[in-house]
Amino acid sequence: MLDRTLAPHFGAIEHIKLVEPKHIKLPNGSNLYYFNSGEQDLVRIEWVFGNVRFNADRPLLNSAVITMLTEGTSTLTASQIADKIDYYGAFLQAEYGYDNSVVTLYSLSKHLASTLPVIKDIITDSVFPESELQTYIRNQQQKLQVSLQKNDVVARRTFNKAIYGESLYGFAGDGADYQQLQRADMLAHFKQMYQPSNCDIFLAGKIDDEVLNLVTDAFGASWANGPESADISQPAVKSSNELFYFIEKPEALQSAIRIGTRSINRSHPDFPALQVLNTILGGYFGSRLMANIREDKGYTYGIGSGMSALKHGGALFIATEVGADVCRDALSEIEKEINRLKTELVPQEELDLVRNYMLGSLLGSLENVFSHADKFKNVYFSDLDYAYYDRYTNVVKAITPQDVLDLANKYLDFDKMYKVIVGKY
The missing domain is CATH 3.30.830.10 (Metalloenzyme, LuxS/M16 peptidase-like)
Known part of the structure; x- marks a missing residue:
């Protein structure tokens, strides 16, 4: 029986062993890294895209495009996308970060043949419907209006702008910036940014040959690059002189x-x-x-x-x-x-x-x-x-x-x- 009068043995951490990935260079230029570990037939797949160079005249394109990526393609509406993912017990997420935008899918291995085509459609054929865009603009303006009543939000926005200036990191948008969003600009941005030469794919979970084949077939040679490569360089950061x-x-x-x-x-x-x-x-x-x-x-x-x-x-x-x-x-x-x-x-x-x-x-x-x-x-x-x-x-x-x-x-x-x-x- 465990003697609870004695403290557990304490041991110093000498070395931390990390699971290292295997790498496949796909024919379209995309890098695929996969981590094979675990017993459950669950996989996480991430498509990571470098954000296109910040443009002060169209400052919200990086964040707006990734947020609206699941709002419809030429063959699927937003509700149909959600229904297909939910039907197979999968989870889909599109997130914006300062440096990268990420599409993430959690799915059971046995359902990848059904869920991956939905992701392929989203990444290659999003159309940003005008009605959904106007809804997005209204919602974001309302969220911003509420957020700006919070002192900590205002402090963070002001601090970032002081530290990073008029850059991707320092930009603090207002309601008028959302009003400037145009569907044509979003489509052009999407075509430049969401292509294999600007994508790293990360698989983690129980990865077997069937899973690898499904992913490489969907996002390998059959996924072509566009005529214009993505410019993911960023302007130099210039901090404010005011402290x-x-x-x-x-x-x-x-x-x-x-x-x-x-x-x-x-x-x-x-x-x-x-x-x-x-x-x-x-x-x-x-x-x-x-x-x-x-x-x-x-x-x-x-x-x-x-x-x-x-x-x-x-x-x-x-x-x-x-x-x-x-x-x-x-x-x-x-x-x-x-x-x-x-x-x-x-x-x-x-x-x-x-x-x-x-x-x-x-x-x-x-x-x-x-x-x-x-x-x-x-x-x-x-x-x-x-x-x-x-x-x-x-x-x-x-x-x-x-x-x-x-x-x-x-x-x-x-x-x-x-x-x-x-x-x-």
């Missing part, structure tokens, strides 16, 4: 705060170590910002810091909502915690706790083959390989208090950070 932004909301009970700076992305050698610093500052529930501003001062229900790793940039940021009457005090405490990291060595006990948390989180995130595929995509789209995760674990295990202090002085300067406050100040 402080205050948007007053006289009736606000809480003020939204967003503070941060342009930073490195995953491809930079310092990135793993900077993640350790970020975790200490505000990257988990036991962080210094939480201990001070939530637990000790009671200014907020939650505060955290994070790092965004994008293809063409990155940022380190702090986000919270605090009582409007303690906004200035909260800012002072945030500055204090940043300066502490620059002037005082982190106690070894605290660093060990963060180290174990980070390695345990990485290990715990690998719960199934889909998670392994996600870890691969992280490095793949950063032009890295699996050596990154070995380096990550080695850095986390070996980092010292002096390393953390040096990193804080290299990357954290409160006076040069962008500061956005929405509410009262």
Whole structure:
């Protein structure tokens, strides 16, 4: 019988083994990566397309096209698409990201012969019906109107624009931008972007020869490229010279705060170590910002810091909502915690706790083959390989208090950070 008076054995994480994919280069130029693992006859297939170069005159095309991709083809209506997917117990999702747009299908292997043709139709023959487009425009304008009443949404939009300027990452659209959407522009954008030379396909699950054959037959030689290749380069990011932004909301009970700076992305050698610093500052529930501003001062229900790793940039940021009457005090405490990291060595006990948390989180995130595929995509789209995760674990295990202090002085300067406050100040 288990003796519950004894604590479980604790073992240090030495090495994390990841499932590595196999690769097929399809004749149309698309890359296919597949992860064969698991016992259930379930597969996840992702078609990942690089977003076309940002055009300030038509800023919403990337997001509008992927969102409306399932709204109808020349042979299927939106309801028919949904009915076909639902009938086979499958799940279809189309999502926009800053760098890529993704179509995802979860399906039982035995139903792929029926579900893949629907996806093929969507990716090759979406028509963006005018009636559905007008509905999309109205819905998005209404959602935006509601969202702009929320201080945290306004703070995030203002912060991104300050950090990334008039770029794909910094764009904050308004209702008029949606009104400019034209079906002809969306069709042209669709034909340029959604073609095999601009697509990486990721399969994960129980992958056998039959599954591979179904996918390669549907999305290999029979899927042709268009006459115009996709331009997925992006304009250079130019940050604002203004560091402080205050948007007053006289009736606000809480003020939204967003503070941060342009930073490195995953491809930079310092990135793993900077993640350790970020975790200490505000990257988990036991962080210094939480201990001070939530637990000790009671200014907020939650505060955290994070790092965004994008293809063409990155940022380190702090986000919270605090009582409007303690906004200035909260800012002072945030500055204090940043300066502490620059002037005082982190106690070894605290660093060990963060180290174990980070390695345990990485290990715990690998719960199934889909998670392994996600870890691969992280490095793949950063032009890295699996050596990154070995380096990550080695850095986390070996980092010292002096390393953390040096990193804080290299990357954290409160006076040069962008500061956005929405509410009262």
